[in-house]
Amino acid sequence: MLRDLTFGQYYPTTSFVHKLDPRTKLLLLIAYITAVFVAGNFYGLAASLLFLLIAVAFSAVPLWSVLKSVKSILFLVLFTFLLNLFFYAKKEGDTTLFWVITKEGLISALFLASRLILLVMGSSVLTLTTTPVSLTDGIESLLKPLSYIKFPVHELALIMSIALRFIPTLAEETDRIIRAQKARGGDFDSGNVFKRLKALIPILIPLLVGAFRRADELGNAMDARCYSGSKNRTKYKKLKFTFRDLIAALFTAALIAGVILLNNGAI
Amino acid sequence: MQIVAEKLNFVYNKKTKFSVKALDEVSLTIEEGDFFGIIGHTGSGKSTFIQHLNALVPVQEGILKVGEYDLSSTAKKDKKALKKLRSKVGMVFQYPEYQLFEDTVFKDVAFGYSNFFPEATKEEKSKAVCEALRLVGLDPEEYAERSPFELSGGQKRRVAIAGVIVTRPEILVLDEPVAGLDPKGKRELMKLLHLLHEKECKTIIIVSHDMDEVAENCNKVAVFSEGKIVRMGTPKDVFSDAEEIKRLRLDMPLTGYLGQTLRENGFSFDFDLTEEDFIKKLQEIKRG
């Protein structure tokens, strides 16, 4: 249902990975992405895959859910694969399989496609095990140092959390408006692109008007509860690193080290 | 047009772990000319049911006939028939003023008309729109060219209703039509609905939380609870069992409460739950 959008892809259960601090998960994802990019050969990617599989195993999320995330970008993967396959810059000594396709080109295309798949799967482990709300908290906390150079960290986090809060509300409203206009004979799924875009006006305008009305009311509600920006503000929720986070960090460090060693052919 | 539903079942999110049974073997008949009230708590299935009536929610299981249209089979495939059905069954959602979008009242009211009758001439359209505005008590001369967004809440709601009745539906369904209005606005809107019932829409169906409103205005009532129809009949029948009404966590209309209290005090008399009939019957007793 539409209202489940707030939870994004979140897979509600408790696990080692679920319980990690969102900041840890964000940082580890960055490390993992770096590893996938640094990996220069299939061994490096295999190490990353192994890491990913272990993470999935410790997250209690079915592997299928993680694989599903690839489905949505399958087209992109295929596109990347074909592009690399056909436009591989042929070098001296490459073995041609047929037409412009070379063995090296095929390998390179496979490599890039695998890299893409690994990246998407990694990110989906984060979103499957972390609610958007706690992700927002994590991002706010990680960006905190930037507030010293006058970067509006608090405001940014507030905007994100209000957006998250209102996604289900607006989704429901969109649904309602669509039904109402359909009842008045509105037709949203026939005709050419131009016609369809035009047909969206009866949905978009009420939605926009509604959003302004809501913003106005929310502003009043925030003022009434003494909102005055980040000045002298305290925070109820405090993120805490635990022993768990340390283990996860060490484990990721091992991955990076492994990939670098594999790149240099040391193993 | 008569509405006949037989054993309608509906499940949201079928085959997932979030599945919710919204309608459970719902059978009812709404006759042409009824002013039909639907009551029940939020989540009792009323809103799913009324959206079945113009195929906004498809029939999953069971039979639903609206006039000559059989929604259980044909409506889904035949777009033309579906459009015709929707022009005959007008649907006014809760807070319909939040669906206004055009820059003039005229254009907004015309939206439905143009969708349903794309071949109509300009004159026909203009005539239909002006008539719809007049029906809801807004003078077209004064309001047609104004922006709907600068009107008062009550006026906006009238414009929205005009936008639905502009196609002359035979059945008009309204989900909590008076919600959020002040007492005067409520009174005037109910008056308008009666006017429409007399002049235009043969059948009116309202979803309401106000038992007095239902007792006063509807000739028939259905009570929904957990997807089922648990009581149905005239207001008098439906509210005859005070214990049952209490068990369903519904309020008793004032006249129903008074009748029941009077009976408990040894005065037995029989009346429709309208205030008019209540007063009449009391006068009869008083005269002896």
Add this chain to the structure above:
Amino acid sequence: MQAISFENVSYSYKQADAEYVRNAVDGVTLDIEEGKFIALLGANGSGKSTLAKLINGLLLPVSGEVKVFGKPTVGDDQNGLFEIRRRVGMVFQNPDNQQIASIVEDDIAFGPENIGIDREEIGRRIDRALKVTDMEAFRYSQVSRLSGGQKQRIAIAGALALEPDILILDESTSMLDPKGRKEVMEVARSLNREKGMTVINITHYMDEAAEADEIYLLKEGKLVKSGTPDEVFSDTATIRECGLELPRPAMLAEKLKAAGIISNVKITSKEELAEEICKSLRKN
């Protein structure tokens, strides 16, 4: 002590095209005593919501003076204004447009976070606010999954976390079903009775108004009548002029009197009405 006092207060919204400027609130003078349960009535557009926003300084009077516990709402005294907002909790009409955070406890924490309360104390305040509003079971729930009545109770809890002395319900029950309406009114009543909180209920429901200690009646920005429900509802003409109506039992009582069935019309509750009819029938 006077919780709220208005002295000849006027307010008008600035019109961009300045075609007509009518005072939304027009020369209102009133005193509301601490601990009272007040109903503020008036048709749509009569200035009720504007009046409510003047109380907690969301709007500042164009002329006249608004005082909350003796302190005037003045724009250039930011700290004073925040203290007034802390003491005057406000719940608005639309249950969907008041929560800032997605999770219930985070949302209730928003107010105390704003005024710099420390973490442990915020936790305690959340406990208390949830208890009073009977929403303890929903502490970790998603706001969007709650019913309308539950959302409004969370809005009340959010205001309570600032430990206010006055609670304003600005048509907070108008979008709720009867069940939600009962839940919210029960919470408001118990806050008034048990904690002595001053409650101002802006409403279109006359049965809610009939239960208040005092009623204030607004028409076109002006205060046209105030008094106990009995006093106000006995002035049928003024009620009608304001676009309002009597509570249902009183309305029916009037008709019954006109029809010669009962003679007493000073009736506000259905029990009184039933008794009156019985009495009259027994005389036969």
